Amino acid sequence: MTELTARPTARQEWRQFGLVPVAAGLGYATSVIHIYGIGPYIGPVAEAMGWTRTEVTFGLTIATLVQAIGGVFIGLAVDRFGPRRFGVTGIVLLTLAFALLGTTGASLSQWYLLWGLIAMVSLPVQASVWTSAVASRFELSLGMALAVTLCGASIAAGLFPIIGTWAIKTFGWRLAFAVHGGLWFVIAAPVIFLFFRGAHDRGRRKEPAPAKRDLPGVSLGEGLRSSVYHRLFVASLLFTFTIIAIVVHFVSILGDRGAAPMTAAAIASFVGWFSLAGRLGTGVLLDRFPASLVGAAVFMLPVMGCLLLLGSGTSLAALALASGLIGLTLGAEIDVVVYLITRHFGLRNFGGLYGGVLAALSIGTAVGPLVAALIHDRTGSYEMFLYLAIGTMAASSLAIGSLPRGRLKFAPA
Secondary structure: OOOOOOOOOHHHHHHHHOHHHHHHHHHHHHHOHHHHOOHHHHHHHHHHHOOOHHHHHHHHHHHHHHHHHHHHHHHHHHHHHOOHHHHHHHHHHHHHHHHHHHHOOOOHHHHHHHHHHHHHHOHHHOHHHHHHHHHHHOOOOHHHHHHHHHHHHHHHHHHHHHHHHHHHHHHOHHHHHHHHHHHHHHHHHHHHHHHOOOOOOOOOOOOOOOOHHHOEEOOHHHHHHOHHHHHHHHHHHHHHHHHHHHHHHHHHHHHHOOOOHHHHHHHHHHHHHHHHHHHHHHHHHHOOOOHHHHHHHHOOHHHHHHHHHHHOOOOHHHHHHHHHHHHHHHOOHHHHHHHHHHHHHEOOOHHHHHHHHHHHHHHHHHHHHHHHHHHHHHHOOOHHHHHHHHHHHHHHHHHHHOOOOOOOOOOEO
16 A cells, blocks of 8 residues: 555645645745845846846856756656655755855856856756655645645745845845855755655655555656647746746836835735745645636736736836735746646656656746846836736646646556
8 A cells, every 4th residue: 555545634644744845845945046036136236247137147047947957857866766865955055056146256157157056056956856745745635735835935935035135235245145045044954854755755764665656647758748748838838937037027127116125125025925825725726626727817817917017107006916916826836737747647757747847947937037137138128028928928828728627547557
């Protein structure tokens, strides 16, 4: 009997493994420190070093493109070795690498080399590491467990702009990188070290890991050839191209509209706090309604947010509402994708299949912020990008909404 079938109720799952999603959530927050944490630094670094925002942002592009290439391989490795060793090692290296960004010299090549280091050390902490551990522990309450895990990104989006803005104001942008990375490591690391462990990791009592062959699901090749998988890939690519670019540049978007730095950071933090509600609410909805319909609905929310940004002028209330709408979707996208992968393709090759979708997420993350920066440098505003975002989010919603309502049929291996 596998460990999943030994847990007959959702309450027993939470009683036995409830701290796993909490630890995984903190790990997931750490894994995006360079994405959600870089926003407040873009302007100060560009001004101090005499670089354009495009040149500063290209460092993030380097890191996320490497993630796109390495995502499948990390997913396959997690399937084979378990997620704990990757996650624990990765959080140490990534927070250190983020701190080192403040040591850059006057040359852009040094800035990009430091981002190359971030690219390498961020590979062991990709989302597939944290979600695979949770997916291996939960079945009846999988939607909510994934929602708790992915709230880590919500916490990151809510806290990192404020931490970064405060640290820059207090210590200057160079030292702020070290303060930012070190402070978060002290918060997150103890919980991860103590409680992050999937069903395929050996625990302190050396319990045997369940055999991979006992897990139900399709083969890697079957999954990759599926039209359902192709639509998930496209929807993920378009979504992250849009939403991550908006989040990365949100402080700058608000600053261009006249908001003071701390005011802009506070409004931008609404993205994170609303995404907490979005993630938890999506977790409840996924356990009760067809995931494709839930995803299609929430993927349309940023369209309204972009319309508010385009028409709000300097109204702080409208800007805050736009931040909330964007946050609600940011709190749902990966939850929906991960849930759909587990329900349509099973767990046998979850790491490899999610690694492929993670490549799409990483490509979108790499290209979107860069395109937004290019548009700003060429036109002097983000307006054209916001119009582009409306179209890409509508297309992403359509791709998710076209998926089958039920799960695909697969047998245990």
